[in-house]
Amino acid sequence: xxxxxxxxxxxxxxxxxxxxxxxxIIVKMEGKAQLLTEPSDKxxxxxxxxxxxxxxxxxLNARLGSKVKNGNILRTNKDSKAKIVFKNGDQFMVGQASxxxxxxxxxxxxxxxxTTVELMYGALRGVVDKEGPRKNSKFKTRDAVMxxxxxxFHLLQKGTxxxxxxSVLRGNVEVQAKKTNRNVRVSKGFSAEVSKTGxxxxxxxxxxxxxxxxxxxxxxxxxxxxxxxDAKVKMEIEQLEKKATENVLRDINRYEP
Numbered sequence: 232x233x234x235x236x237x238x239x240x241x242x243x244x245x246x247x248x249x250x251x252x253x254x255x256i257i258v259k260m261e262g263k264a265q266l267l268t269e270p271s272d273k274x275x276x277x278x279x280x281x282x283x284x285x286x287x288x289x290x291l292n293a294r295l296g297s298k299v300k301n302g303n304i305l306r307t308n309k310d311s312k313a314k315i316v317f318k319n320g321d322q323f324m325v326g327q328a329s330x331x332x333x334x335x336x337x338x339x340x341x342x343x344x345x346t347t348v349e350l351m352y353g354a355l356r357g358v359v360d361k362e363g364p365r366k367n368s369k370f371k372t373r374d375a376v377m378x379x380x381x382x383x384f385h386l387l388q389k390g391t392x393x394x395x396x397x398s399v400l401r402g403n404v405e406v407q408a409k410k411t412n413r414n415v416r417v418s419k420g421f422s423a424e425v426s427k428t429g430x431x432x433x434x435x436x437x438x439x440x441x442x443x444x445x446x447x448x449x450x451x452x453x454x455x456x457x458x459x460x461d462a463k464v465k466m467e468i469e470q471l472e473k474k475a476t477e478n479v480l481r482d483i484n485r486y487e488p
Contacts, residue, residue, distance in 0.1 A: 247423075252326075253301065253364060255299040255333070256299070256317075256468070256470050256471055257293055257295055258292065258472055259303075259313065259468075260295055260312070260453070261453045261456055261457070262312065264292075264293040264307040264308065264311050264325075265304060265306045266290075266291045266293045266299065266303060266305055267290055267291075267303060268291060268300065268302075271287050272289060272472025273298060277470040278290070291484075296459075296464035296468065300314055301333070303333060304331070305325060305331060305373065307326070312325060312327055313325045316472065316475045317363075317364075319363045321358065321359050322358050322445070322475045322478070323356070323357050324355070324357075324453075326355065326449075327353070328352070331355050334348075344364065344367040345367070345368070346364075347368065350372050350395075351465075352390055353387075354450040356384070356385045357382075357386070358475075359379050359381050360481070361380060361402070361482075362381065363381070363478075367379070368382050368397060370386060372388045374408060375397075375407050375423075376409060376411075380402065380403055383399075383402065384397060384404055385398045385446075385447040387446075394427070396422055396443075397423045398421075398439050399421060400447070401420060402419065402482075404417045405417075408425055408433055411433075413434070420439055421436055422438075438457060449469060
């Protein structure tokens with residue numbers, strides 16, 4: 232009886248985590264990745280830790296079913312990729328040798344949670360529902376800020392000091408170089424490259440090439456996904472993957488009916 236109660240409790244906790252719209256779940260992985268959790272101004276006691284930009288994190292091995300929570304950083308190795316799906320079907324595909332941080336907070340004026348995603352380095356593709364909880368999200372790189380209103384896009388940060396490139400596959404994105412007031416609107420079929428000359432970053436709008444699209448495909452594709460052994464995690468992942476597919480189809484129908 233106790234074992235049954237424990238199983239029910241564990242399953243209920245899993246479903247309640249899924250019910251939180253701003254918690255992402257790792258549904259697919261290739262290779263090894265790390266999840267940096269519990270940000271603090273003090274080094275955590277016990278276990279592996281990392282200091283990043285003046286903040287201490289507890290370092291965990293990312294697994295299928297791992298939850299990406301507020302303030303967490305997901306870091307992939309040079310031979311690994313990961314896919315994260317949220318309750319509503321929004322999804323992030325994280326490329327090889329990449330790291331991104333996600334934060335959300337409640338806007339004091341609008342009374343709604345606002346999401347900020349910072350790509351430190353590497354590649355990130357996102358499919359974000361125009362009507363979902365991550366609409367009007369901000370995506371940041373070293374020298375640029377992007378306003379996402381619901382779209383399919385690919386973001387590349389070339390190292391920690393190189394240019395960043397945003398390619399739009401559906402919808403549109405507003406890109407602004409840091410320390411400037413000029414917004415550049417990027418639509419389907421175009422890319423915005425943010426380069427830095429001295430202390431003044433600038434945005435260049437260019438046509439997305441076939442080579443760019445091949446890069447997007449390679450960063451998004453997970454050829455050798457890990458197998459799911461836990462039945463509960465497998466069911467949770469299947470439900471999220473179904474939502475992700477529905478979200479993509481809805482996005483395609485909206486922009487390309």
